Amino acid sequence: MQTATTLDVLRTSIAKLRENGARIGLVPTMGALHEGHLTLIRRAREECDSVVASIFVNPTQFGPNEDLDAYPRQLAEDAAMLEAEGCAFLWAPEPQEMYPDGFVTSISVSGVSEGLCGAARPGHFDGVATVVNKLFNQVAPDMAFFGEKDFQQLAVIRAMARDLDLTRPHVHSIVGVPTVRESDGLAMSSRNRYLSEGDRAAATTLPQSMKTAIARIEDGEPVAPVLAALEGELLQAGFASVDYAVLADSASLAPLERLSGSPARLLVAARIGTTRLIDNMAVCA
Template identity: 50%
Template sequence: MQIHTTIAAMQKASAATRRSGQTLGFVPTMGAIHQGHLSLVRAARAQCDVVAASIFVNPLQFAPTEDLDRYPRPFEQDVALLRSEGVEHLFAPTPQEMYPAGATTFVEVAGLSERLDGASRPGHFRGVATVVSKLFHIVQPTAAFFGQKDAAQLAVLRALVRDQNFPIRIIGCPIVREPDGLAMSSRNRFLSPSERAAALTLSRALHDVAVLPNATPDRLRTFLIEAIRQAPSLRLDYAEIVDPETLLPAQDLNRPTLVAIAAWSGATRLIDNAILAPVTNVAAEEPELCHHV
């Protein structure tokens, strides 16, 4: 695995890959690699000739009050994990390399960026869209792989690629869970045993809500809010029943619907979600294959 710490070196390697006629699959990460990230690497491996990953904790997507400084950075472990998956290129720049003094360009997906996590974290998705746009220009992939766990991020990035005509396929991949159902997250390592136990409420509520009788968007939402309320150590951020593309509130359940939840367990903010199939079918399992948009 080649590790590139400069933009110029990564661009050179990407250009050589593309010139050779090979397809390039890209997995952008903030490091603290877990099985969710590795599932993206494997999807990229299955669909592309060459795989590139990036590790960059993007300061632009953290508010001053958020956990930028304590975000985990186990770089050597991450490198070993990516190497064991046969990743050919790792782009791991410093913040100074990505945002030199004087950089002032922002990319914003208006509307979508103010919904779900964007409502709780003003400016977050502007930071995400700006850095992903930069990474796309640096890595120049054929396809980029993102986890469905960050459902709002996925919607924002699909809109970015569509509106800005990036010649790149965005591929969303299923949530990977611990055996007890907790969605994998780099932030799970912050949870104390009791916080982790409480955190299971999210995945359990999403499991239960999918089989609720006489379901309507309002009933689903009320159910989720009540489920979080019954775990007194959790603090709800949002529970939303929305269209997975627009992130606007669902009017009914006659099409695939995103059921998304965010809550604080102690000082750690957790998110989880499920896509519900129309009520005329059985409740949807997550798709087994990554799907394109």
Template identity: 65%
Template sequence: MQTVTQLDPLRGAVEALRADGPIALVPTMGALHEGHLALVREARRHAAHVAVSIFVNPRQFGPKEDLASYPRQAERDSQLLEAEGASLLWLPDVAAMYPQGYATSVSVDGVSAPLCGAARPGHFDGVATVVCKLFNQVQPDLAFFGEKDWQQLAVIRRMARDLDLLFPSAEAIRGVPTVREGDGLAMSSRNAYLSVEQRKDAATLPRAMRQAIAAIRGGAGYDAALQALTSTLLSGGFSSVDYAEIRDAASLELREGPHSDPARLFVAARIGTTRLIDNMPL
């Protein structure tokens, strides 16, 4: 696996790989876990080469968020990616990604507004900007993202569609199902922030979500199911619930009752200082 830290060598490395066939990109912020590695494996099934980017993007962190403490484990991550058969690691620093005088931002209306967009103003502008740059830098044929960040996936697809991107096109941006721990908790780099007791309590989140979905499928109203979910979290070790909502799977429009189009349950809740998010199909 080749590791590149500057843009000009990246372009040369990508051109050499492309001679062998399609390239898939897996964008990450590092601190890799089994969820990231599942993306790499899925990408390898669909492309001749897999490029992985690791960049802790300051533009998607708010002023009181965990940019400084976000885990950085480049050497370990590199070893994991090499073992999974990745061909290229794109490892830029902030100066390489946002050179002096950088002044451009990408903003996606609509799907970025609710859920984490409301709770974290500016977050998805930072996501759309860095992913647009990564797409232009690597020009992959395919890109793979985890469905745990479903709203992020919707934002990126909308961006690709609206900007008429070809490398990759919106149709070539693939979602991969959430990878979970044995107790159901969605894998996340932020799980490392949890104490032993908090980690035990965190399993309440997927359990409460499954209970809410089962209640709705059994005929319960959306409001009653969501209120019960919130109560379960607050009595199960969580300090607050940012949101617990049912929304259209594609448009992310709020749902207040049954509908013929697919919907998903979205939850964000805090346990100690750690904010966990999850979503499941209804």
């Protein structure tokens, strides 16, 4: 596996990958890799000739009171995991390489970036859209792969690609890969490592309560009381607060008061201990 930390080296290396018409897949990450990330690499390898992974802890998507400095950084370990999975190239720039002196541009995606995590983390999705757009321009992949666990992020990236007429990758070649879960149902996340033993055990209430709520909604029960019950179950289990529990249209992420026949999603964000967990699951219309 080759590694680049500067844009000049990246561009030269990508050009060599393309010499034989290789189909390139990109897997953007912030490192601290786990099985969820490796699943993205495997999916990309299935559909592309060469896989490029990026590791960049993006400062512009962290708020002033968030965990940028504490975010785990383990580049050597991550690189070894990527190489073992057959990743062809690692793009691991420093912040100064991604945001040189004088950088003043930001991309804002209205609609899908508002509400949900966008309401709790002002400016977060501007940072996500900007850095992903830069990654797309730098690597020019044929396809890009993202986990559905960050469902709002995926919607923002697809909207950006559509609105800016991106061709590498085109909006339809931005692939959402289903969430990878622990054996007890908790969605895999780099932030799970912050959970204490007791909080980790209690956190399993999140996916369990979501499944119960989905079954009730699909059986025709009114949405509002079902979501209120879900929030109550989380608080009773030891969660400190629930940022949101929303039934939303899968495409627009507009909140739904009832199933409308279109694909829907249950999205939840809740805090336990010092950790904010997010999760989402499909709801059959």
